[in-house]
Amino acid sequence: MSSPLLSIEYLNVTFKTSKGPLKANEGISLEIRxxxxxxxxxxxxxxxxxLGKAILRLLSGNAKIEGKIVYRDTDLLSLPEKKMRLFRGKEIGIMFQNPSACLNPVLSTGRQIAEIYRYHEGVGKKEAEEKAGEMLELVGINSLRGHDYPHQFSGGMLQRVMVAIGLALRPGLLIADEPTKGLDTDTKVQIAELIDGLIRRENASMLLITHDLELAGSFVDRIAVMYAGEIVEVGKAAEVISNPKHPYTLDLLHSLPGKGFRTVSGQAPGLLSLPQGCRYHPRCSFRLEVxxxxxxxxxxxCDEHLTRCFLSEMGRRKETAPRSSLTEQSAPSYVEEEA
Structure with missing residues (x-):
């Protein structure tokens, strides 16, 4: 097992609002190896x-963060802002969703990449522009297009620009927040393959934030499932997808086109008014009284597979169908056997 690159320990993120405290993240403990x-x-x-923004301390001033976020033995939450700026981009890169809103519309894409090198590496304008051109070529964009402005690019090309920005300084960790959101199927796969290939080539790590379970299953090593501000299941990607232990994960899988295309019933609770008990129980088909x-x-x-569910605590595993045929299952595999 590889060693942790980033460890998140009992992280709580709470926002002050006019209606009271909003618990956006609660009790989060994760590691990225x-x-x-x-x-x-x-x-x-x-x-x-x-969670992605909390790692880099990019949340608004009304956010209260508690816990630990340790990157290579450094607790990021304890760093003064001046030192934290050195981690952003250089040690931990980030790709925000919606590149049209993130990129400056009055600056060329090449200049926006070049500024990263000028700020973090202190190089001159010419060298920074050369490095920016190399990054554009690396993500499949002709370096001459560095003179073009964001509005001159398609959605897929803008995502490539965001990849170039996120990986410009060869960070050890990339946080990719919905990098394929709003793209057509073919472009989505191209962008995912591009990011995955560059990450693997650099032997870097990545936190891929997405609602697309099918996409994630094709590219990630492990999966963490979040519901209403907390982690409800963590495990190896193949295991989580073939043998889910939480009803929410199972419902997400059934919502995929190839797995039944059934929408998850009900609505997720508002983070200002979380239900008592298990946060998923109002929507769960397998809920118990407890x-x-x-x-x-x-x-x-088992085997590093964690879940937040009473059924998995109380029952023994019972295979109800071949592991490769989730759509034929009538209940999660952990439903307890009859006495």
């Missing part, structure tokens, strides 16, 4: 993007 891609999966609004009363802990099941 050297050379690993971890997929963070969940519906819109569950707190995925908040689920509405007690909040379950994230516990190990």
């Amino acid at each position: 050297e050379g690993e891609t971890l997929g963070l999966i969940g519906e819109t609004g569950c707190g995925k993007t908040t 689920c509405s009363q007690v909040h379950p802990a994230l516990r190990g099941f």
